[in-house]
Amino acid sequence: MVTPFDAAGDLDIDVAVELAQWLVGQGNEGLVVAGTTGESPALSVDEKLTLFEAVAAAVTVPVIAGTTGSNTRADAALTAQASSLGVAGILAVCPYYNRPSQAGLAAHFTAIAEHTDLPVVLYDIPIRTGRKIESSTILQLAREVPNIVGLKDAAKNPAATASVVADSPDDFEVYSGDGSMTLPLLAVGAVGVIGVSTHWCASDQVEMFDAWDRNDAAAAQRINARQLESYAFESGDAAPNPVPSKAMLRTLGIAVGECRLPMGPEPAGLEDEARNVHSRLVAARG
Numbered sequence: 001m002v003t004p005f006d007a008a009g010d011l012d013i014d015v016a017v018e019l020a021q022w023l024v025g026q027g028n029e030g031l032v033v034a035g036t037t038g039e040s041p042a043l044s045v046d047e048k049l050t051l052f053e054a055v056a057a058a059v060t061v062p063v064i065a066g067t068t069g070s071n072t073r074a075d076a077a078l079t080a081q082a083s084s085l086g087v088a089g090i091l092a093v094c095p096y097y098n099r100p101s102q103a104g105l106a107a108h109f110t111a112i113a114e115h116t117d118l119p120v121v122l123y124d125i126p127i128r129t130g131r132k133i134e135s136s137t138i139l140q141l142a143r144e145v146p147n148i149v150g151l152k153d154a155a156k157n158p159a160a161t162a163s164v165v166a167d168s169p170d171d172f173e174v175y176s177g178d179g180s181m182t183l184p185l186l187a188v189g190a191v192g193v194i195g196v197s198t199h200w201c202a203s204d205q206v207e208m209f210d211a212w213d214r215n216d217a218a219a220a221q222r223i224n225a226r227q228l229e230s231y232a233f234e235s236g237d238a239a240p241n242p243v244p245s246k247a248m249l250r251t252l253g254i255a256v257g258e259c260r261l262p263m264g265p266e267p268a269g270l271e272d273e274a275r276n277v278h279s280r281l282v283a284a285r286g
Contacts, residue, residue, distance in 0.1 A: 001031050002199065002242045002249065003038040003051065005257035011047045015255055017058040022254065024059050027202040029192075031055060032091055035066035036128065037196055037242045042260040045078060053085040062088035064121065064194075070095040072108045076115040083116040090120045091152065091194075096129035102137045113145045120147055121194075125154035125177060135160050142168045152177040152194045158184045165189035180231040183224045186212050197230040199245050200252065200278060204285070226284035233277045238267050248274040 001023060004015035020031055033055050034040045034048045043051075048067070056063040065087040068075040072095075079090055092112050094105065113120045122141065126132040132155060141148045142164075153161050154177030165174055165188055176182040176193040182205070198205055204227050211219035233248075235241035243263055247270040249256045258264055 001033055001035075001038055001055070002245050002256055003034065003043065003047075004255070005260065007257065009257070009260055011043075011050065012255075012257065013050060013054050015257075016051060017054055019249070019254055019256065020055045020059050020063075023199065023202065024061050026200075027206040028061065028198060030062040030064060030088075031059065032064045032066060032194055033087075035064075035091055035123075035194075036093065036125070037245065038066060039242065039260055039263065040066050041069065042263070045081075048078065049081060049085065052082050052087050056086035056088075064089045064091050066091045066093070068092045068095075068112060070098050072111050075108075076111050079112050080115040083118050087118065089118050090116055091123055092120055093123040094125065094129040094131055094133050096131070099131045102134050105131070105133055106137050106140055109141055109148065110145055113141075113147050116147070118147065119149040120145075121150040121152055121175070122148065123152040123154070123177065125152075127154070127156075135164050138164055139167055142172045149173065150175060153185060153190070154178045154181075156181055158188050161185055161190065162188035179227065179234065183208070183212075183220060186220075196234040196241050196245055197227065200248050201227050201230050201281065204281070226281060229277050230281060233273070239270055244270065244274065247271045248278065251275050251278065 004012040004019060006012045033051050034043055052065045065082040067079040067082050067090055092109055095108055124133040138151055150173040152175050174190045176185040176190050179195050179197045182193045204223055208220050208223040211223060233244050243259050243266055246256045246259060251271050251274045258266055
């Protein structure tokens with residue numbers, strides 16, 4: 001979920017609550033708050049805690065709190081605080097920029113998990129963090145830390161994901177973290193998606209999952225195909241995620257504001273592009 005800001009760039013809790021409820025109405029079965037799409041590096045601790053509590057109270061679906069960055073002590077403390085605010089779980093991203101060893105990653109994620117009784121989902125996105133959580137590290141954590149129960153996989157390597165699915169405990173779940181990879185990851189055992197274009201494609205994702213669950217691969221492929229433009233729109237060099245998502249939501253009437261620096265400024269014409277992408281998606285639904 002993106003984090004709404006007002007015209008002054010301040011956190012807008014009223015719109016955050018409105019957006020959360022709207023997203024659930026669109027078919028999203030859970031929300032991640034203050035993740036990368038929520039501009040977590042640009043939020044203060046107090047803003048994150050306010051978001052966690054307000055959104056968790058506003059919806060009936062599970063709310064997952066993005067509580068981690070690159071400082072294990074601070075991340076563990078925020079995780080402990082968030083755990084008392086009504087959230088259902090923790091999303092723990094791979095520490096970025098400082099490029100720890102695999103042993104360091106294992107120790108970091110273990111420390112996060114030790115500071116909460118909630119389930120913890122690892123988040124592997126090497127294109128943003130600069131460090132891959134190796135499959136062996138994921139499997140070690142899945143086997144040894146009881147409340148590390150899942151993986152948000154944005155590593156774009158379905159073969160490696162297949163090995164994680166095959167070799168992890170039966171109750172360890174893998175979620176796609178990249179819309180364009182969701183259908184390939186379903187084929188190797190993923191169970192869902194923590195998405196970006198799901199801000200406006202949730203109903204399409206639900207339809208695609210339903211087709212997959214009834215073993216209609218051809219229908220799943222058709223539904224996925226109509227979302228390809230949305231997957232491409234959600235992020236790019238000129239307008240990285242979440243800049244396009246905020247533009248799209250504004251065109252849909254939700255006043256989420258613009259991104260905080262350093263994500264801006266928004267390229268000219270992005271809202272017009274958003275309208276065109278959405279119009280073609282609606283037309284493709286039939």
